[in-house]
Amino acid sequence: MFKRTLIAASLTVAALASAQAMAVTGGGASLPAALYKGSANSILPANFSYAVTGSGVGKSAFLTNNAAQFSTTGTVHFAASDSILSATELSTYTTNFGASYGPLIQLPSVATSVAIPYKKSGQTALNLTSAQLCDALSGTKTTWGALLGTADTTAIRVVYRSTSSGTTEILSRHLNSICPTKFAVNSTFTNARLPAGSALPSTWVGVANTADVATAVNAVDGSIGYVGPDGVNATSNAVVARVNGVQPTNANVTLALSTAPVPSAPANPAGWAPVVPNPASGYPIVAYTNFIFGQCYKDAAVATAVRNFLTTHYSNPGNNVATVAHSFTPVPNNWKTAVTANFITNTSGNNLDINNANACNGIGRPL
The missing domain is CATH 3.40.190.10 (Periplasmic binding protein-like II)
Structure with a gap:
């Protein structure tokens, strides 16, 4: 009896530890999925889940906080999307969740081409x-x-x-x-x-x-x-x-996107997803694939995990080696500097950083 009880208790502890280890729930785009999760050199931390659903479902799951679209329960903490958040999506999210969840953050993850096999x-x-x-x-x-x-x-x-x-x-x-x-x-x-x-x-x-x-x-x-x-x-x-x-080489992707300026209005998520539909030089079918995070999280552990990941990804070299190994192109250094200053360290003074005490006082994506 004691042995069975001990085994049951051990399994319970293991289950709780597993649930705690997978603390940050997300998913979305399949284009960068192997870079994000499932490969030996994937860049998402061990406590991040990633459901490969496609960009449309990924955006929807985050914007409505519907974890069922990722075949799980609880809060959706982030999404990944090659599809840019539209003005309607941004406006609807602000109307429905802005007061209770706080702003969302859309950031360029890596630059990508669309190849023609x-x-x-x-x-x-x-x-x-x-x-x-x-x-x-x-x-x-x-x-x-x-x-x-x-x-x-x-x-x-x-x-x-x-x-x-x-x-x-x-x-x-x-x-x-x-x-x-x-x-x-x-x-x-x-x-x-x-x-x-x-x-x-x-x-x-x-x-x-x-x-x-x-x-x-x-x-x-x-x-x-x-x-x-x-x-x-x-x-x-x-x-x-x-x-x-x-x-569609990395050099030609970089050349095509080189004209995209760092956003002049950092609080506007649309500015962090530049559109270059027909570049003057380089490979013609290019864009950034994007991360979507909340600025505010009620779970302090989630906020810390998100901030730590962003700190790594937008450092230099950060995840550049894995990014290039998966045939993507790293975000330019001036963009990394801008992301860090605005959303991680708040050295910009714009109060846009994760769980900023002024912006996120009592609000955030649910526990």
Whole structure:
């Protein structure tokens, strides 16, 4: 009896320890998921959970504090999204939770490209213009010959994201800047491709997650898709197309985003997610994938864990080695300095830092 009681007590303690160890609940974007959690060099701490749901669900779970969307219970402490928080989402959150939870914080995590994997016999160095990409992904051109000006009758088979995806939003933002009659900016491919909601060709294939794209492209000759750089060898022109002659390397991503200035109004979350839909140089399909945190947490341990992670991530070199190993590009040092000054140390004096005593007096995301 004593032994059974001791075992039961030990299991209870272990369960409590496990629950305490996984103190910070989050999830969202699949594009950077392997960087965040599940790999030997992932950057989220051991006490952070990360549910891979896609950007749309990630934003929704955080904005409504609905942990069920991450298949768990309790408070949602953070989300990750390649899809930028819209003005409506920010306004609704402020109306519903601003007084009780405090402000939210949207921060650039890492810079990313959207790579264009392909499989086409006879093609080992595919180079498409942005206009050709519009034609292929909209269905305006249905064969590779029509797209490339050859006699090739192989059908173009598009592999697209079937769920709400920040990767789709980044891609559609670029395509909208090139061919606005064919694409709107939207996180859902069937709504981004115009007319919204129109039927797709029966040979096109929708997949739920980033990890499924390259596999689906490689399965059938004539396929083309779009994916984050961690889902494919983005530096190899044999498997990933150049766009306007440019390969999605880290150097070309950095060049494309180099014109984005540090926000002049730090309290506005929208300013921390710069939009460069058609950069003048570098790789053309780029953006930052973002973190979304609360400024205020009623659980002091959660606030400390969040602050500690942000301190590490926005230091120099911080998580740069892992970021580059996963084919992403680190946030520039001047942005890291600005994030640290505003949201970690408050050396800016803007009172935007995590659990600031003035801003978070008696309020915060629930225990």
